[in-house]
Amino acid sequence: xxxxxxxxxxxxxxxxxxxxxxxKNMLKIIIALSVIDSGVNMxxxxxxxxxxxxxxxxxxxxxxxxxxxPIPQALTLTSIxxxxxxxxxxxxxxxxxxxxxxxxxxxxxxx
Amino acid sequence: xxxxxxxxxxxxxxxFVTPVVGRINRNARWPFALLMSLLSFVLIASLYxxxxxxxxxxxxxxxxxxxxxxxxxxxVLDPVAWLFGILIGLFSVLCIMYSKEEIGxxxxxxxxxxxxxxxAGSLGVVFxxxxxxxxxFLELFNFVCVGLVAYNGNERSLNASFNFLVLASLATTFLLxxxxxxxxxxxxxxxxxxxxxxxxxxxxxxxxxxxxxxFIGIGVKTSFFPLHTxxxxxxxxxxxxxxxxxxxxxxxxxxxxxxxxxSVVFGFVGTSWLxxxxxxxxxxxxxxxxxxxxxxxxxxxxxxxxxxxxxILAAGLGTxxxxxxxxxxxxxxxxxxxxxxxxxxxxxxxxxxxxxxKMGGLAKYMPxxxxxxxxxxxSISGVPPxxxxxxKWIIYNATFQVNPLLTAIALLVSxxxxxxxxxxxxxxxxxxxxxxxxEVPATMTGPMMLLALLCILLGLFPDIALQYAxxxxxxxxxxxxxxxxxxxxxxxx
Amino acid sequence: MMRDIGYWDALVWSSLFILALLIAYxxxxxxxxxxxxxxxxxGESFEYTTPPNDFFFGxxxxxxxxxxxxxxxxxxxxxxxVAWLLVFAALSSLVFIAMYLLGVKxx
Numbered sequence: 001x002x003x004x005x006x007x008x009x010x011x012x013x014x015x016x017x018x019x020x021x022x023x024k025n026m027l028k029i030i031i032a033l034s035v036i037d038s039g040v041n042m043x044x045x046x047x048x049x050x051x052x053x054x055x056x057x058x059x060x061x062x063x064x065x066x067x068x069x070p071i072p073q074a075l076t077l078t079s080i081x082x083x084x085x086x087x088x089x090x091x092x093x094x095x096x097x098x099x100x101x102x103x104x105x106x107x108x109x110x111x
Numbered sequence: 112x113x114x115x116x117x118x119x120x121x122x123x124x125x126x127f128v129t130p131v132v133g134r135i136n137r138n139a140r141w142p143f144a145l146l147m148s149l150l151s152f153v154l155i156a157s158l159y160x161x162x163x164x165x166x167x168x169x170x171x172x173x174x175x176x177x178x179x180x181x182x183x184x185x186x187v188l189d190p191v192a193w194l195f196g197i198l199i200g201l202f203s204v205l206c207i208m209y210s211k212e213e214i215g216x217x218x219x220x221x222x223x224x225x226x227x228x229x230x231a232g233s234l235g236v237v238f239x240x241x242x243x244x245x246x247x248f249l250e251l252f253n254f255v256c257v258g259l260v261a262y263n264g265n266e267r268s269l270n271a272s273f274n275f276l277v278l279a280s281l282a283t284t285f286l287l288x289x290x291x292x293x294x295x296x297x298x299x300x301x302x303x304x305x306x307x308x309x310x311x312x313x314x315x316x317x318x319x320x321x322x323x324x325x326f327i328g329i330g331v332k333t334s335f336f337p338l339h340t341x342x343x344x345x346x347x348x349x350x351x352x353x354x355x356x357x358x359x360x361x362x363x364x365x366x367x368x369x370x371x372x373x374s375v376v377f378g379f380v381g382t383s384w385l386x387x388x389x390x391x392x393x394x395x396x397x398x399x400x401x402x403x404x405x406x407x408x409x410x411x412x413x414x415x416x417x418x419x420x421x422x423i424l425a426a427g428l429g430t431x432x433x434x435x436x437x438x439x440x441x442x443x444x445x446x447x448x449x450x451x452x453x454x455x456x457x458x459x460x461x462x463x464x465x466x467x468x469k470m471g472g473l474a475k476y477m478p479x480x481x482x483x484x485x486x487x488x489x490s491i492s493g494v495p496p497x498x499x500x501x502x503k504w505i506i507y508n509a510t511f512q513v514n515p516l517l518t519a520i521a522l523l524v525s526x527x528x529x530x531x532x533x534x535x536x537x538x539x540x541x542x543x544x545x546x547x548x549x550e551v552p553a554t555m556t557g558p559m560m561l562l563a564l565l566c567i568l569l570g571l572f573p574d575i576a577l578q579y580a581x582x583x584x585x586x587x588x589x590x591x592x593x594x595x596x597x598x599x600x601x602x603x604x
Numbered sequence: 605m606m607r608d609i610g611y612w613d614a615l616v617w618s619s620l621f622i623l624a625l626l627i628a629y630x631x632x633x634x635x636x637x638x639x640x641x642x643x644x645x646x647g648e649s650f651e652y653t654t655p656p657n658d659f660f661f662g663x664x665x666x667x668x669x670x671x672x673x674x675x676x677x678x679x680x681x682x683x684x685x686v687a688w689l690l691v692f693a694a695l696s697s698l699v700f701i702a703m704y705l706l707g708v709k710x711x
C-alpha cells in the first residue's frame with residue numbers, strides 16, 4: 001500500500017517536472033510547480049506513516065497504542081505554507097510580466 | 112555570550128518595525144534602518160570570543176540534549192559561521208548606507224524591509240545546526256531574493272526574477288526530499304546527530320539518493336557551473352546596493368552550507384576530485400562568458416561565478432592550505448566584488464545606461480568611483496599589494512602541491528580576468544567622453560572608499576585576517592569529528 | 605602565514621607598487637618629439653578611439669565555437685535551464701552511484 005503511494009508521489013513530481021520542462025506558458029509552469037509541491041508533501045506524509053496507527057493527537061481519557069510519526073506532519077505544514085508563498089510570488093511576477101509584454105509566453109513576443 | 116538568535120531576531124524586528132517608523136516620520140526611516148544594521152553588526156562582532164572557543168551550540172528554548180534524546184533545534188556558533196555572519200552584518204550596513212540616494216524616498220520602506228529579511232534569512236542559514244531550519248531559512252532567503260531582484264519592475268528584472276524563482280523552488284524541493292530521506296534513515300533532523308548516526312550506518316543507497324538531492328539543491332544556490340544560469344541576469348537586474356548585499360550573502364547560504372553538509376553529514380573530508388573538476392569548469396566558463404559581455408553588471412556577475420570556481424577548487428583540494436585559501440578568497444572576494452558592484456551602480460545611476468560601449472571618459476568626472484573600480488579590478492586579477500593577490504597566492508601554492516596543471520589554469524583565468532577588466536576600465540572611465548556627469552554623493556562613495564581601504568589593508572597585512580579569522584575557520588570546517596562531539600556533548604553520559 | 609609560502613613584507617610590496625606608479629607617471633609626462641603623440645587618457649578632445657567591443661577580436665574569432673556554445677547555453681529560457689539542471693542531476697547521480705559501487709570513500 002505504501003509502495004503504491006510512493007509510486008503516485010513519483011508520478012506527481014515527474015508530471016510537475018515535465019510541466020516545467022516543456023510548457024511555454026507562465027501560468028502552466030506555475031501550476032507545474034504547485035503539482036511538484038503536492039507530490040513532495042504527499043511523499044513526506046507517506047514516509048511518516050506507520051502501519052495501522054492513529055493520528056498523533058493525545059486526547060484526554062483515551063490511551064494510545066501506536067501513533068503515526070508527528071514530525072513529518074509538522075514538516076508538511078511548513079512545506080504547504082512555502083508552496084503557497086511560492087505560488088503567490090510567481091503569480092505576481094507573471095502578472096507584472098503580462099503587463100510588460102502583453103503575452104504569457106516565457107519568451108516574449110518577437111524572440 | 113548573547114544567544115546567536117538575537118541578531119537574527121533583531122533583523123526580523125527591524126524588518127517589521129521600519130514601516131511603523133516610516134509611518135510616524137518619513138525622514139526617520141533611513142537613520143533607524145542604519146541604526147538597526149549597525150546594532151546587529153556590533154552584536155555579531157561581539158560573538159567573536161565565543162566563536163573562537165570551538166563549536167558552541169545554542170539550543171532554542173533550552174532543549175539541551177540529555178542522555179539518549181535530542182529534541183531541540185540548535186544553532187551552532189563556530190569560527191567559520193562567525194566569519195560568514197560578520198560578512199552579512201558588514202554588508203547590511205554598507206547596503207543601507209548606499210541605498211539612501213539610490214532608492215529615494217517613495218518606496219524606501221519596502222526596500223529596507225526586504226534587505227533586513229534577507230539578512231535574517233542568510234544569517235539563519237549560516238548559524239543553524241539543524242537541517243530543516245536550514246531549509247526554512249533558505250526558502251525565506253529565496254523569497255526575499257525574488258523580491259529584491261524584481262525590485263525595479265522592468266521586464267528584464269521580472270524575467271530574471273521569474274527564472275530565479277522557478278529554479279530556486281525546484282532546487283529547494285530537491286533539498287526537501289533529500290532532508291526527508293535523511294530523516295527517514297536516521298530519525299532526526301539535527302546535523303550533528305544525523306552525522307553520528309550515518310557514521311554508524313555507513314553510506315547506504317537511501318543516503319546516497321539524499322546526497323545527490325542535497326548536492327543539487329544547495330548547488331543551485333551556490334551557483335557553480337552548470338547550475339549558475341540564473342545568477343548573472345538576477346544579480347544584474349537587482350538594485351545596485353542589493354546586488355552588493357546578495358553577493359555578500361551568497362557564499363554563506365551556498366558554499367558554506369554545501370561544504371558543511373558534505374563534510375559533517377556525509378563525511379567527505381580530504382581531496383575531492385569532483386569539487387576540483389567543478390571548480391575548474393566554473394572558473395573557465397565564467398571568465399569566458401564575462402569577456403564578451405557588454406552589460407556592466409552582468410560582466411561582474413560572471414566574474415563572481417568564475418571566482419567562485421577558485422573557491423570550490425581550493426576547498427576541494429582537501430588540505431589545510433587549500434581551505435585557508437578558499438575561505439580567505441571568500442572574504443577578499445566579497446570585499447572587492449561588493450566594491451565593484453557599488454562602482455558599477457554609481458556609474459549606471461549617473462549616466463542612466465548599462466551598456467559599457469555607450470559610456471566613456473568618466474574618470475574626469477567621477478574620480479573616486481574610478482579609483483574604487485581600479486582598486487577592485489587590480490584586486491580581482493591578483494595584483495600585489497591588494498588583497499586578491501594574497502588569497503590567490505595561497506590558492507596557487509595549494510594547487511601546486513596537488514597538481515601543477517591546476518595552477519596553470521588558475522593563472523590563465525587570472526590573466527583573462529585582468530584582460531576583461533582592463534577592457535571595461537577603458538570603455539567606461541578612459542577614452543572619449545560624451546556626457547557630463549557629476550560624482551555620486553558621499554553616502555555612495557563612503558562605502559566604496561571603506562571597502563577600498565579594507566582591500567588595501569588586507570592586501571598589505573594579510574596575516575591579521577589569516578591569524579584571527581581565517582585559519583581558525585579553516586580548521587573548524589575541516590574537523591567534523593570535533594563538530595559532532597561538541598554539539599552532542601550532553602548525549603553521551 | 606604568508607611568510608611560510610614565500611616572501612611577504614608590506615613595506616617592500618607597497619614601495620614597489622608606488623615605484624611602478626612613479627615610473628608610469630614619469631613616462632606619461634615625458635615631452636614628446638615631433639612624430640610622437642601624447643598619450644590620451646580621458647577627456648573629450650580626440651577624434652578616434654578603439655571601440656572596446658573589438659578589443660578581443662582575434663581571441664573571440666578563434667574561439668568562436670566555444671563562445672557561441674556558451675552564449676547558447678545562457679539562453680535565458682527557463683525550460684532549457686531546468687533541462688540542464690536535470691542533466692546535471694542525472695550525471696552527478698551516476699557519478700555518486702559509481703563511487704558507491706566501487707567502494708570509493710571520497711568524492
